[in-house]
Amino acid sequence: MIWLRKQNVCAAILVCLAVGCGVMAVNAEVKKNTAIPAAEKSPAQETATIETATSQQQVKKTRQRSFPALTKRELKIQEALGEETDCTFFDQPLSEVMDFFSETHDIPILIFGNDLGEEGLTVEEPVNISIEKIALRDTLELILEPIGLTYIVEHGVVKITTSIKASEKLTSRVYPVGDLCRTVEDYLTLESALRNADFGEWRSRKSVCAPEQTAAQTQQAASHGPAGGGFFSIPGGNFKGGESIDPLLYENGAGGTITMVQQSKALVITQTYHAHNAIVDLLTQIREAKATE
Helix, strand or coil, X not given: CHHHHHHHHHHHHHXXXXXXXXXXXXXXXXXXXXXXXCCCCCHHHHHHHHHHHHHHHHHHHCCCCCECCCCHHHHHHHHHHHCEEEEEEEEEEHHHHHHHHHHHHCCCEEECHHHHHHCCCCCCCEEEEEEEEEEHHHXXXXXXXXXXXXXXXXXXXXXXXXXXXXXXCCEEEEEECCCCCCCHHHHHHHHHHHHHCCCCCECCEEXXXXXXXXXXXXXXXXXXXXXXXXXEECHHHCCCCCCCCEEEEECCCCCEEEEEEHHHCEEXXXXXXXXXXXXXXXXXXXXXXXXXX
């Protein structure tokens, strides 16, 4: 009997030891998998971080905010044009150089030989250049600009044409700017900034006067608005809500135009391919500046 009691006591002790070891192992595993919390931020710091992140996201979303939206192929080309490239060419024909970039960056590049022919150029124009880690768009400009050529993106391909032909190819895009402009003065100031940024040629404007408006009043109104009263002709030059605003029309000729669509809080801009790219960049920079306020 005594022997059996001793055996039961030993068994009980072994069970207790086993349970204790199991508990210790579980505690150790829990501690191992429990991350040490980072230092807590103050409410002000949390708010500032959230506001900064939100502003950055909003600016990123508006980077290409214009309509019509770019197609998948156009987006792919835009990304490829931003990629860095390396190349070395010695008296290489232009056609072979463009084939190299087309294969390297997996985008279609077409040379419009007829356009080149009008300027006495051919697809065999020699290319001499050696560069490293330069964006493809800048590389193309470095190669094409000295011989009077450029590129545009149209119909899902990169077209190599003359600078003259590209300047004649105008397209219209819609730019929502309600986040930047609320008053007439805001739109006039933005229009002035775009026209003065030297993005391309702009057509001259003429105002349409109301029947009761005299020539002297028209001249006075134009002298009060930024950049000569870009979008509107306002009698007396006073910007007051609810008063009649007469639109401006453009003279016939070459160059782009800017028109405000009040109902959509947007600008309709007609300009060249490169001008539109520059306008997107400028509007993005303006939004970035606003986000830092």
